[in-house]
Amino acid sequence: MPVQGTGxxxxxxxxxxxxxxxxxxxxxxxxxxxxxxxxLDRAVAIKLLHAHLAEDxxxxxxxxxxARHAAKVRHHNVVAVLDQDEHGGLPxxxxxxxxxxSLREVLRARTRLSPGxxxxxxxxxCAGLSAVHRVxxxxxxxxxxxxxxxxxxxxRVADFGIARALESTQLTPAGTVLGSxxxxxxxxxxxxxxxxxxxxxxxxxxxxxxxxxxxxxPAEVPLAAxxxxxxxxxxPPSSLWPDVPAxxxxxxxxxTAKDPDxxxxxLDAFMSALGDAVTTVGGGDGRPHPTWISSTPxxxxxxxxxxxxxxxxxxxxxxxxxxxxAAPPHAQRPIPAESTPHAGPAGSNASVVARPIYIxxxxxxxxxxxxxxxxxxxxxxxxxxxxxxxxxxxxxxxGALRGDAVAGLAIVVGLARLAVMVLQRI
Numbered sequence: 001m002p003v004q005g006t007g008x009x010x011x012x013x014x015x016x017x018x019x020x021x022x023x024x025x026x027x028x029x030x031x032x033x034x035x036x037x038x039x040l041d042r043a044v045a046i047k048l049l050h051a052h053l054a055e056d057x058x059x060x061x062x063x064x065x066x067a068r069h070a071a072k073v074r075h076h077n078v079v080a081v082l083d084q085d086e087h088g089g090l091p092x093x094x095x096x097x098x099x100x101x102s103l104r105e106v107l108r109a110r111t112r113l114s115p116g117x118x119x120x121x122x123x124x125x126c127a128g129l130s131a132v133h134r135v136x137x138x139x140x141x142x143x144x145x146x147x148x149x150x151x152x153x154x155x156r157v158a159d160f161g162i163a164r165a166l167e168s169t170q171l172t173p174a175g176t177v178l179g180s181x182x183x184x185x186x187x188x189x190x191x192x193x194x195x196x197x198x199x200x201x202x203x204x205x206x207x208x209x210x211x212x213x214x215x216x217x218p219a220e221v222p223l224a225a226x227x228x229x230x231x232x233x234x235x236p237p238s239s240l241w242p243d244v245p246a247x248x249x250x251x252x253x254x255x256t257a258k259d260p261d262x263x264x265x266x267l268d269a270f271m272s273a274l275g276d277a278v279t280t281v282g283g284g285d286g287r288p289h290p291t292w293i294s295s296t297p298x299x300x301x302x303x304x305x306x307x308x309x310x311x312x313x314x315x316x317x318x319x320x321x322x323x324x325x326a327a328p329p330h331a332q333r334p335i336p337a338e339s340t341p342h343a344g345p346a347g348s349n350a351s352v353v354a355r356p357i358y359i360x361x362x363x364x365x366x367x368x369x370x371x372x373x374x375x376x377x378x379x380x381x382x383x384x385x386x387x388x389x390x391x392x393x394x395x396x397x398x399g400a401l402r403g404d405a406v407a408g409l410a411i412v413v414g415l416a417r418l419a420v421m422v423l424q425r426i
Contacts, residue, residue, distance in 0.1 A: 009033065009048070014087045018046055018094060025145075027159075029053070034097065037082075044082060047159075048092040060091050067093045072135050077128030079148065079158040098156050100149035103210065107144060112213040112241070115248050119278040121147075122207060124155035126271035129199055132157065133267065138194045142202035143180045144209065181226040182215050186258050189230040197260035200267055204255030205234070207274075211248070212240040216256075233258060247277035370410035374417060383414030 009020045021034040024045065030053075035046040053059050067084040074080070083094040103121070113121065125147055132139055141159060148156045181189070185201035188194050208216045216234045219225035234256040236249035251273045257263050264270040370386035373379030387410035
């Protein structure tokens, strides 16, 4: 069926039911619009397949089939698919409208999450993706943009099961890959079929970025990023931020192992392992949690957290977990500004970066004050003392005021003047 020109879509009524409003986003598969279901009087999101993709009959058929499969998923951590139809030869799907920010928007504002916040976030994301896997669907495009927060703060998985519509068609020649390459599993990059383990790899890359503020294998062009995922091992998050606990490192590196069989047995196992790691190190931050991170696991999720990969309960082998919200604050070692891997907007970590700079500047000023005291006869005793204090506390990497040299000069001059005064009295 030839695709007809649709013209501007704002205000168009699709199938005498869905009124198209403003455009929300556009991706590799289609464009998402805010809309309204006029029959049920509710806000919805409408995704139309791009015209150049809709020209392929096989793509259109698979797009519609995957939308029908996705509509079978019913879970509070998944954006529900409500309807599917065509307009002017363009297939479209109708989904729940989630007005909250995506994880991408959260990271732009916050730069990075603490291990405790990441645990609460992944608990909900893993629960949603597990529900998708249970109906036999592979997401294939797990990335921060597809992990949304609704107005209640719940994490919702969006845009699943659609990328498979382009598999095995004339639009995917050799060397062409689907999805966001910066989150793509190595086996998918080299042309193998995506599996549940591939989604786990992508979610592991998302976890790395959430903890560090950047992806583990960055590259300037998509093809270079894809090749890095195919050839290189994902480093531990602590290689960028030493405050990430080793136990959390291990969980994420397992999820992003190059061999799919070496990853966690399932997303439930991934979720459980991360929860154990954060609980062991006391990953709670002790602060009120933002509304977007307030999701709490349901009873079934809590049971999975306590289950091992082979289904046996762990409760008999370890003490009961402490309440995450009451966990002691996780100690974060300050990182000098020179080694900061990602300079993001001001957020919760601004004080972690700024504190060492402030201390160095303060100690440098103290060294200058000590040198000034050497000019005052009554200050020759105070000057060396202040100089020693500044020298002990100052950071050697401080090159702004050269405080270490100033402190040393204050000590030498102060002691010399003190010695001259003592000799004169003798």
